[in-house]
Amino acid sequence: MTLTQHDIDAEIAAEHAAYQKRVADGGPVEHHPRRDYAPYRSSVLRHPKQPPIAIDVTQDPELVELSSPAFGERDITGIDNDLTRQHTGEPVGERITVSGRLLDRNGRPVRGQLVEIWQANSAGRYAHQREQHDAPLDPNFTGVGRTLADDDGFYRFTTVQPGPYPWRNHVNAWRPAHIHFSVFGSAFTQRLVTQMYFPNDPLFPYDPILQSVTDDAARRRLIATYDHSLSVPEFSLGYHWDIVLDGPNATWIEEGR
Amino acid sequence: MTKIDTSGPEQVLPTPSHTVGPFYGYALPFRGGEDIAPAGHPDTVTVHGYVHDGEGNPLPDALVELWGPDTEGRVPTADGSMRRDPASGDFLGRNGVEFTGFGRIQTDANGHWYARTLRPGARGRSAPYLSVCVFARGLLVHLFTRIYLPGDEAALAADPLLARVPAGRRDTLIAADEGHGTYRFDIRLQGEGETVFLEFQ
Ligand SMILES: [Fe+3]
DSSP states (O other): OOOOHHHHHHHHHHHHHHHHHHHHTTOOOOOSOOTTOTTSGGGTTSSOSSOOEEEOGGGOTTOGGGSOOOOOGGGSOTTTTBTTSSSSSOOSSOEEEEEEEEEOTTSOBOOSOEEEEEEOOTTSOOSOTTOOOOSOOOTTOOOEEEEEOOTTSEEEEEEEOOOOEEESSSTTEEEOSEEEEEEOOSSGGGOEEEEEEOTTOTTGGGOHHHHTSOSHHHHHTTBOEEOGGGOBTTTBEEEEOOEEOOSOOHHHHHTTO | OOSOOOSSGGGOOOOOOOOOOSOGGGTSOOTTTTBOSOTTOTTEEEEEEEEEOTTSOBOTTEEEEEEOOOTTSOOOOOOOTTOBOTTTOOBOOOOSSSOOOEEEEEOOTTSEEEEEEEOOOOOTTSOOEEEEEEEETTOSSOEEEEEEOSSOHHHHHHOTTGGGSOHHHHGGGBOEEOSTTEEEOOEEOSSTTOOOOEEEO
């Protein structure tokens, strides 16, 4: 049976309503997707059915998961955070600057840690061999960037606006434009891989990956803000996006949490 | 909305997780990601296995990250896991001398991954283990687990986590000794023999 957008819309609405009922009944705010979120079909066979075993990190400050790998200047090159300068020519598309802060749950900056991004080109095509979307590759754009957060937790990338792209979750499934982010905290427990979206994308309600975050406020935290002060005259439009890492770190222990 | 107000802790809410998707393969894996142990180190172990879905099929698009201490149980502080060549922008590989403790491996077309790292030393009250973080298309939030190495039954019996795992599932956290310092550790995301996954609080 063909799976239509209408079918997926109904499933998304049902999951959203179920979450709102859980909260109304006293359940916790859910900041992250549930791994068994079925409207995203690839999740069906890839989520554990057993609950995870909880580890209270305050019981043992020696856990290796409370520390994190180190990255330094030799792990990046000078142009890694400028995706428009990695080839001999200029990539096609609208240049953008994306910047924000890497923070922990206490609002403190995460310093010196690795921020990696990858994205489709302006036509919505990834430079990946298995990518099937019939949109042009750009010989001047790979779409991979890396940087280290500075002493205030700030990161900054120059890139081009990625295009939306079709995928095969259901008939006429389209991903809203997004940039994939991978970040490290001061503890391995804070590891995060996520996606940043752009304001006012009309595809938001149709996308089961974005809608897998069923909490409305949490979902909004995935959407960057247009920031005119980050726009570079005669060059690029600016977007601000702060990233808050979840998961306990060593400072939680200091505070006795 | 996405300028986070840090004036009060109640405002600092986490950024939601999303799947790594199918197309990270040209971005996240790096040369030498699986060669974590310094070259020729006598305490090198090979860990390897498959990542399986709920029907037992291997995942050709899973990403495994390893993080572990050195043989004395010390947390590595060296950077340089993904050293770059400033001239070409390519990955240089590790320098073969320093131990960064971090590895990142994409499963191959058969769903298989491997890494060579140092045999971890014990820390705190735990038996020696490697921390594992698994990413995949279809997985909306990554999964943490641990690879314990077999051999020291007393240490494993005293481990605070293993003591809490139901007996029937405990073996999913302990690699199988294949001899010559090689250990097999399969990860089953769902179903029969489902790996024990962890949540840190
Ligand atoms: Fe994508």
